[in-house]
Amino acid sequence: TNGACKVVLASAIAKELLAEVASGLQTRERPPRLYGFLANEDPAARMYADWTAKTCRENGFDFILRKVDREDLEDELRTANVDDEVDGIIVYYPVFGSRRDQTLQWTVSMYKDVEGLSPQLISNMYQNIRFLDPPNNTRKSILPCTPLAVIKILEHLNIYNTFLDYSKRLFGRRITVINRSEVVGRPLAALLANDGAEVYSVDVTGVQQFSRGGGLKKQEHEVRDMDGWGLEQCLPISDVVISGVPGDRYKVPTGLIREGAVCINFSSEKNFNPDIKEKASIYVPAIGKVTIVVLMRNLLRIVQNKPSINGL
Template sequence: MIINGKEISLKVKDEVKQEVERLNEHGKRVPTLAVILVGRNPASMTYVKNKEIGCRYVGIGSIKIEMSEQTTQEELLKQIYTLNADNTVDGILVQLPLPAHIDEKTVIEAIDPKKDVDGFHPVNIANLFLGKEGLLPCTPYGMMVMLESIGYDLEGKEVVVVGRSNIVGKPVALLALSKSATVTIAHSRTKNLKEVCQKADVLIAAVGVAKMFDDSYIKAGAVVLDVGMNRDENNKLCGDVDFEKCKNKAQAITPVPGGVGPMTIAMLLHNTLKAYKLRENIE
C-alpha cells in the first residue's frame, strides 16, 4: 500500500475548513496565522507561499511579515513580541532556517507557547514528554495521522526512528511511545544499524541521505515512513528510502514527494485552529 499524503492532508484540511466555516456562521472571528520570513531563501519562500495557499483554502487569516537578510536578532524578537501581544493572532511561525547571525533557539523561545503552531517551544516539547495538552510538532503529528488513516495500531509494535533531531526524530519517538509502541531511536553512530532497522514493524527514516535505506534494511510487511527530502543523481526529488526497491517488500510506504511532506502544512493549519480554540475556550 502506498500511503498517499496528498489525500490524507486534504482530508485534514477539509476538516479544518468545515470548523472555520462553522465559526463564521456563528459570527466569530476566524483563526489567524502570522508567518515571519527573514531573507529571500528560495526554499523558504516556496514553503511560505504554500502556507498562504493552505490558509486561503481553509479560510484561516494569513499575515506574512517579510524582513530583510540584514534584520538584527533584536528587531526580529521585537516583531515576535508584537505578535505575542496581538489578540487577533492565534499562531506565530518563524520560517527556518534563519540567517547565521540570528540564534534559532532564542527566537523559538521568544514565541508565546500558546501561539507556537510549529510545536517547537520548550513548553510544548515538555507537554509532549509529559503527555499533557499542547501544540505538537507538525511533521511528527502528521505521521501519526497517516498511520491512523490506514488503520494501523502502534500498540505493542516495534518502531525504529532513524534520526534524532528536535524537529522530527525525538518528537515522533515520543508520540509513538504515547501510543504504547516499543521505540528505538537510531542515528549515525548506531552500531549494526541495518540489523536494528530489520526488527522494525514501523521504520521512520529521517536522516537526510538520499536513498540510504534499500530493501535490505526493512523486514517483510513493515510500514515505512520516509521523512527525507533529497535530490538523487538525476536531480529528482527523493527520500531517504529507495522507494522502488522497498515498495513491494513493505506492507505500506510513503512516497517522496507526496507522502509525509503535504502533512506538515495540513497539521500546521490544524494547530492554528487548535491554538485559537484553546485561547478562546472553544470546545
C-alpha cells in the first residue's frame, strides 16, 4: 500500500547542495573558518557540534570548537567578531536558557553570523530585503539555517515552480507549517509567503495566515489571525505540510491530510505516523543533514560577501 509515496532522505538532498558548496569553495584561497562556541553541558548540543565539525572538515571547511565558560562567552564573541582569522561564528544554545541568550545572539557580528539570527538579518528577512547593499545587490543577506534548509528541500522536490519568476515560485501553493517559534516556524512561514505561497502557521495559540495577498500585489507578506481555525481547516487544503513540534507525543492527524500532499518533518522526533506513506505523495522524515550543509553554504556566502582587499 505504500507504493505511491516517495520517501526522500535528507542525505540525498544534502548531496546536491554539497556539490554547489564545493564548487564555490574552489575559488577561495584558504578554507573558510568557523568558530563553534559551546558553553553548556547539553549532550544534544555537543553532538550537534561534533557533527558540524565532522561535516565541515570532510568538505574543506575549517571548524574550531571553542569550549568556554558561559560567563566569558560575550567577551569571547566580541573578540571573535574582530578576529580576521575567524570567518563565521555559531553558538550552541541554550547557554543560559533565558532571555540572556538573546543578548548573546545580538552580540555575534552580522557579518559572521552563519545562523542568520542577527537582528538586522532577521529584519531583512521579514521585510523581504534580499541584499545587504542595495541598490548594488552584490552581497546577499544571510537567512536562518533551518528555514532555509526547508526551502532548499522544497526546491529540490520541484515545489518551487521555476517556470515562474523568482520570488513568485510558490504562487498558488498552500502550505501548513506546524510550529511558530522565533528561530524556525515563524521565519519559515514568512519566507514561504514572501516567495508567493499562502501559508497557514499553526501553533498552540492558534492559526495565522501569512500571504502577499491576491495576485501577490504586496511586496512583502502580511499576517492575519484566522479565528476559529485549526488543523481541521488547514490540512485538507494544504499541498505541503511541514511539522516541527518538539517531543515524541505529538502526531499530525493523517486523516486530515490531503491525498497526495508533500509532508516534511523537521522535529527531532517523528511528527508523522507511519501511515503517512499511504496518504502523502512525498515524505521527508528528517532534515538535519540539509541544515548542516546550509550552514556551510551560509559560511561560504559570508566569505564571498567580504569586500576584497582593494575594496572591490
